[in-house]
Amino acid sequence: MQQQGDQPTSRAARLDAFGGPETLEVREVPVPPVGPGQVRVRVTAAGLNPMDWIMTADAETAARFGLTLPVGFGTDYAGVVEEVGDGVSGFAPGDRVFGGALSRSVADHVVVDATGSTAADEIHHTPDGVDDRTAAALTIAGRTAAAAVAAVDPGPGDTVLVGGAGGGVGVFAVQLARLAGARVIGTGSAASADFLRELGAEPVTYGDGLVDRVRALAPDRVTAAMDLHGTETVHAARELGVEDARISTIAARIDGVTAANGASTTAETLEELARRVADGQVRVPVAATFPIEEIREAAALQAGRHVRGKVVVEL
Missing domain, CATH: 3.90.180.10 (Medium-chain alcohol dehydrogenases, catalytic domain)
Structure with missing residues (x-):
């Protein structure tokens, strides 16, 4: 000073x-x-x-x-x-x-x-x-991830496709979905594959052919999706048969899909995330x-x- x-x-x-x-x-x-x-x-x-x-x-x-x-x-x-x-x-x-x-x-x-x-x-x-x-x-990424995850309500038996899984929001969303018991497939560049595995996601490269690559990983069906970057994951999820009610976005607004906003989460949600970080449950x-x-x-x-x-x- x-x-x-x-x-x-x-x-x-x-x-x-x-x-x-x-x-x-x-x-x-x-x-x-x-x-x-x-x-x-x-x-x-x-x-x-x-x-x-x-x-x-x-x-x-x-x-x-x-x-x-x-x-x-x-x-x-x-x-x-x-x-x-x-x-x-x-x-x-x-x-x-x-x-x-x-x-x-x-x-x-x-x-x-x-x-x-x-x-x-x-x-x-x-x-x-x-x-x-x-x-x-x-604060911002944690609140936003919590909102995106809550909108699709993942649990055991779900396979969740997360677009932009390695970004600031994605790192939290992947881990929160995994803690809820879901299987997570995360999109990213080829170079980010090991990083996504460390978070608990199964990596898949974004871009042309995404739907086919996801189908190969999850032939039994993807049940929910979060697009944390744009709209590519939304369109892929729809093609894979995911209902709009179980898709969320944070950076785009698409009719029928929940646009998640960290402002809708509570202070208690953020404090619980901090406790999970302290306990080693979330990196x-x-x-x-x-x-x-x-x-x-x-x-x-x-x-x-x-x-x-x-x-x-x-x-």
Whole structure:
């Protein structure tokens, strides 16, 4: 923390214009004050998600999320409580925490509502056994995966096709479906096959011929599907005889198919996921870490949509 006159300052990723990763800068900004019912967190790690750069790519999209320039970047965070406002209970300075702070997490400090319950503004205690880098990767992807899985309700006897299985949401969706007792077939590149097997999925290469390759793996029938990238898996699932009621998407809207949204999940769902991580039931693969000074490189890697696992910025 530095001083700018009488005002303490700290680092934050900022955009003065909407656009791609090249518009990101690291700036010295005033340390955000803490109001009644709020908690200020000293951030140690911030996880990146596709929605971070999608929200700030253009003015029209940003407006849908209530964002105006200049704007911060990133939503997932983990760190340590630095100060609590009047009326706050359940959190105290020194507590390890994680959560979401919409388009402002890549910063030394974030202020969140102590009772917030959505990924845009929430805080949870980090379980013992979960480090900050891992905790910083949980909120958006974990909530979204839980919603996608709940929409198709997998269980023993199901064979679930997961499109984009190695991505930030996919790594959680595969493991949650497996924990529910389902067999999982996950799409990815040929180079990701071993990674998908480690998660518990049977790998299948995406692209032309996907339906035939899935049929060869599961001649008895695929019963559910989650498309975590686009629409290819939806169309394949339909051709394989999966009912629309047992297909979910996160990045596309298709008539008859559930568009899963992490905002529909509860805080308890996220906390249960964190406990499963602490217990070793769920792995959180971190593909790469960057210092805040390399935020452009981190955002560019995430925006490429070919990362196996999560990208985390460390502060």
